[in-house]
Amino acid sequence: MQELSEQIHSLCQKAKEASRKLAEVPSKTIDQALMAIGEELLLQKKQVLAANEQDVDCAKNAGLSEAMIDRLYLGEKRFGALLKALEEIVYLPSPLGEVIEQWKRPNGLLIKKIRVPIGLIGIIYESRPNVTVDSSALCLKSGNAVILRGGKEAFNTNRVLVDSIRAGLKKAKVVEDAVVLIPTTDRQTIPILCSQKGLIDLLIPRGGKGLIETVVDHAKVPVIKHYQGIxxxxxxxxxxxxxxxxxxxxxxxxxxxxxxxxxxxxxxxxxxxxxxxxxxxxxxxxxxxxxxxxxxxxxxxxxxxxxxxxxxxxxxxxxxxxxxxxxxxxxxxxxxxxxxxxxxxxxxxxxxxxxxxxxxxxxxxxxxxxxxxxxxxxxxFGFGAEIGISTDKIHSRGPMGLKELTTYKYIVYGNGQVRS
Amino acid sequence: MQELSEQIHSLCQKAKEASRKLAEVPSKTIDQALMAIGEELLLQKKQVLAANEQDVDCAKNAGLSEAMIDRLYLGEKRFGALLKALEEIVYLPSPLGEVIEQWKRPNGLLIKKIRVPIGLIGIIYESRPNVTVDSSALCLKSGNAVILRGGKEAFNTNRVLVDSIRAGLKKAKVVEDAVVLIPTTDRQTIPILCSQKGLIDLLIPRGGKGLIETVVDHAKVPVIKHYQGIxxxxxxxxxxxxxxxxxxxxxxxxxxxxxxxxxxxxxxxxxxxxxxxxxxxxxxxxxxxxxxxxxxxxxxxxxxxxxxxxxxxxxxxxxxxxxxxxxxxxxxxxxxxxxxxxxxxxxxxxxxxxxxxxxxxxxxxxxxxxxxxxxxxxxxFGFGAEIGISTDKIHSRGPMGLKELTTYKYIVYGNGQVRS
CATH class of the missing domain: 3.40.309.10 (Aldehyde Dehydrogenase; Chain A, domain 2)
Known part of the structure; x- marks a missing residue:
């Protein structure tokens, strides 16, 4: 437990560090990295599908429900859809760099409110392996690093997928630690991830009621819930x-x-x-x-x-x-x-x-x-992408696209102004 | 504990219900209510200052530090400043009703993104009694109901202040439960408030490091931290x-x-x-x-x-x-x-x-x-008001004015569209 805790903390530190570097990478380079990720995934297709078969076999042996196994299953067709979705993200306009507002104060200070990445986003999800690629691509496109904790049923698939993603990042000379997979699905990883104060800027649980409640009950970092739809x-x-x-x-x-x-x-x-x-x-x-x-x-x-x-x-x-x-x-x-x-x-x-x-x-x-x-x-809604649908009321409500994965900061230009 | 828990839950339900009603009150009426609150406070000035003297005496007897007592102390001059600050809030433009964006989809759906109140905001703060009036006024002006948990040192002052605020609301025929004070400062009230899922839409702790850490450690509802400034x-x-x-x-x-x-x-x-x-x-x-x-x-x-x-x-x-x-x-x-x-x-x-x-x-x-x-x-920054300075990265960063106390929702106009 102590060891696991230290391991995850250290992964979060690396991913946080990567988020700083990523924030300086031009949008064009990020798009190139996304394309390189697509290429790597295609190269690794056999390995991905083999790992997925292994996961599906395990799930069958463990007696999981048909619905569960269906969610887990990738196969040729879904793999193709996953690549296509990735490609579509490449061609979306980058949400970054926008000057949302700017104004001048009577004392001469020029204040610009600019759109920036959130930083390090944690995604905790269940068995669908396409979430691994989809979440990584959306976070990268919006300039964020991401730390992923997928479901234990999909572990082998996720490992191969994340290896390909990181290989793509490397090929495009973008910091690899911008996408990190928690290398175990021990149940304790969730509370540990939930308590990475100062490292994880936003946690998005994607999954059923139980998962989301677990995250909310343990979270000491900001969470946006994609909770139920009644x-x-x-x-x-x-x-x-x-x-x-x-x-x-x-x-x-x-x-x-x-x-x-x-x-x-x-x-x-x-x-x-x-x-x-x-x-x-x-x-x-x-x-x-x-x-x-x-x-x-x-x-x-x-x-x-x-x-x-x-x-x-x-x-x-x-x-x-x-x-x-x-x-x-x-x-x-x-x-x-x-x-x-x-x-x-x-x-x-x-x-x-x-x-x-x-x-x-x-x-x-x-x-x-x-x-x-x-x-x-x-x-x-025309956002061209979606990481989920927020049922919280702060930061973003409803469909979360690329813009909703960003925040803002104020840049203030002076010429020596002090406060009196 | 069980009883306290039920009491606070019931207060939050009332305040949540009030937040629904408040969301329908025109900005003009809210401004009238804020003015009525100012009048009530002025009428109750003697009672407020007497209650404050009582709190200050208790604090002295309890051997609290000079700095602590100074924060707690109201007096004529600060009371005047408090009223003036309230008046300034009345004259700020309302942040509500703005159409942030609107667009039409190819299928004919018209989507409007409009600015709305967050709902019920919880404020947990320490000894400054002016926060009671200030937070209430900012929340009301932005269309939110508020549930207040002030410091135990200022309890008598806060009680009289909130009585005046509610009297002002009543006079203006605005739902009184839009401002609720937790009627005890038992330490257990903080974790109880922090776990009002589905009722409190946002919790803002205003105070020192210890208070904020306590809130973060217990929170099961969204929190925006106004944490330290290094x-x-x-x-x-x-x-x-x-x-x-x-x-x-x-x-x-x-x-x-x-x-x-x-x-x-x-x-x-x-x-x-x-x-x-x-x-x-x-x-x-x-x-x-x-x-x-x-x-x-x-x-x-x-x-x-x-x-x-x-x-x-x-x-x-x-x-x-x-x-x-x-x-x-x-x-x-x-x-x-x-x-x-x-x-x-x-x-x-x-x-x-x-x-x-x-x-x-x-x-x-x-x-x-x-x-x-x-x-x-x-x-x-020119916002004309401030409830604090966020050090979180989602929803709002830096100074939080009236606009930062709002959120948005999507209103979608169709003529029978269904999804294919």
Whole structure:
């Protein structure tokens, strides 16, 4: 434990040192390094896929679930997608060097607020090996060094991937320690990483509820949580049924396992007798299990199952939907504030007053009028990339692209000014 | 403990609920509430000062230091200053409602990124009672509810102050629970406040090293640290001695007890034999104790005392200065990165190349060329207010004014769009 602690501390020191050097590397050189990383990965493809097979075999022997093994599995096709994603990051504009604001003070001081990298970012994640390449590329592109702690199931894959990444950095003459993999997946590495005060500038946990809670409970460095998405669609009394149906079905069924999928549907009581039977039928056609409150059951009877208190606070990530009938906008918003996760919520209505009230009052990273919650995504927002979706309220909310992986500093030009 | 925990949790729930209501209050009404708070404070002046006398008497009986008692003491004059500061906040422009960016996506979605309050902010502070009014006013002005945990020495004063603030809110028909004081200063209140996940959106500890470390060690909610300022002035070989002297004396002596005062002076070896004796003489005239490295001692002998390793990492907040002779810019920057606190650092030079290298490479919230570090301040930067100076790297760095007490959200306008 003492030894592990020292080992990780020393890796963080190296990566921090690398972050200082990286901050001075021109954007062009960083892009060259990203291209070199792509080349190295291609060269090492066989080794990567072999290591991945080894991980998958271990996972099978350990009796992990199919879903888990699927997340772990790379294969030719996903490896190609990973390289393509990397290439796309190369061609994104660099977020660095921007003068965000500048102004002159009456005493002659010129103050420039400039965009700079955050420094050293720690990423703690689970079994998907593409996160290794993706996170490294996004951090590098935004000028940050990164220390990675991947899931133990993907350890062999990650090791080969990070070797290739570091080989690419070396080839481009960029400091290799800008990307560091914790060389063990001992459970103690998480609390140790979480306490690297003064070294890790930001910790981003990417994974399930359990992982994020562990990180938050141990963190003594700043964390931005990419926590659960308990997203709501609220069908207002003045909704177009056609739009409402389309949006509800998309938000629930198009990809139920992701954080921006809808988990709870709220329906105004005025239209519930007409709308609920329609939507339940369409949902059930698509294999969705509907759990409704007592008023829903009154309307559609035992075609659906009763929802319990816990349902309103559950991120199913599955073809399950909780449905509640509300009196009005106020009750809908109160429900969202009580059970939601500040992620993404939508109103469907043709009445602009109700829409504006909803958009301004609901305290979520992204609020939608007549559109699916599924759009909360760095690519859909036009950022060209995404490291995740923040559910915290400071620094960045919603999709985090390259700009959200930067911070700022003030550069002040004087000619001898002192304070009186 | 269980009871205290429930009590604080319930107060946070009330304050969170109030933050939702406050987010809908027009800026004008908030300004009216701030004015009403000023009137209430003036009406309650006698009671405030009497409560403060009681606190000061207790502190004297408990044998607290003069400095501590001075921080605690309010009196007529400081009470007047407190009211004036409040009035100035009223007349600042509201940071809310700004559309930071907006763009249209190819699918027709209109995305607006708008500035909104953070929500519920927790302030944990020490003995200065003016922080109670100041923090409340800044949080209210930026649309946030606030939960306050002041020092136990100032408890009676704080209670009367918060009663007045809440009376002002009531008068202006603004939700009173937008400002809540933890009604006990039991030491357990800090860890309890630090763990109000989902209720406190941001915790700002304002105080000494010990307080901030306690908060960081217990925090399970986002924190922005206003930590120490180990600020450096680096006198480069091509410095104007006149500017260097002026800046060094200002940065060290004008107000040594604050975080943006200089703690370490770095001097290029090329000019040290000429500059060091000059600066030591002037510093000593002003009562500064100078602690130098071995090379300094070689130049000025026993006129100064030797610095030990610990000195480089110490925030003296006093008329003490550590001085080190460095080979060049690289060594100066390496020293700052090793011992500094990412707060404020300055270079004095007439050579623009060296200046630009320093400004871009030094990883601090504010970096100065030929100006005193003492300018790192919300008022000096022109923000018109300041809740403190962040030494963290995410959300906000350096002086935090009203804008830094806000965040953003995305409002998305569609006409039925779904994701394919």
């Amino acid at each position: 997203c709501h669609v609220y069908v207002h009394s003045k909704a177009s049924f056609e739009k409402a149906l389309r949006i509800v079905l998309n938000a629930k069924c198009q990809r139920p396992a992701v954080c921006n999928a809808m988990e709870t549907l709220l329906i105004d009581e005025e239209i519930a007798p007409d709308f609920l039977p329609l939507v339940v039928e369409e949902l059930q056609k698509r294999g969705v299990e509907v759990r409704g409150d007592a008023r829903c059951l009154n309307i559609v009877g035992n075609r659906i199952t009763p929802a319990v208190e816990e349902d309103w606070a559950t991120e199913y990530l599955d073809l399950i939907l909780s449905v509640k009938i509300v009196k009005n906008l106020d009750e809908a918003i109160a429900h969202i504030h009580k059970y939601g996760s500040n992620h993404s919520d939508a109103i469907v209505t043709e009445e602009s007053g109700a829409a504006e009230a909803f958009l301004h009052r609901v305290d979520s990273a992204a609020v939608y009028w007549n559109a699916s919650t599924r759009f909360t995504d760095g690519f859909e | 600020c450096h002035v680096y006198v480069h070989s091509k410095a104007s001695f006149e500017k260097a002297l002026r800046i060094v004396l200002n940065a060290k002596c004008q107000r040594p007890a604050v975080c943006n005062a200089m703690e370490t002076l770095l001097i290029d070896e090329e000019i040290a034999p000429d500059f060091l004796p000059l600066v030591v003489e002037e510093l000593q005239k002003r009562g500064v104790e100078v602690r130098g490295d071995a090379r300094c001692l070689n130049i000025v002998g026993n006129r100064i005392t030797p610095a030990v390793e610990e000195d480089w990492a110490t925030e003296y907040l006093d008329l003490i200065l550590s001085v080190k002779i460095v080979k060049n810019l690289d060594e100066a920057i390496a020293h700052i990165h090793k011992y500094g606190s990412n707060h404020s650092d300055a270079i004095v030079t007439e050579e623009s190349g060296a200046a630009e290298a320093f400004l871009h490479r030094v990883d601090s919230a504010a970096v100065y060329w030929n100006a005193s570090t003492r300018f790192t301040d919300g008022f000096e």
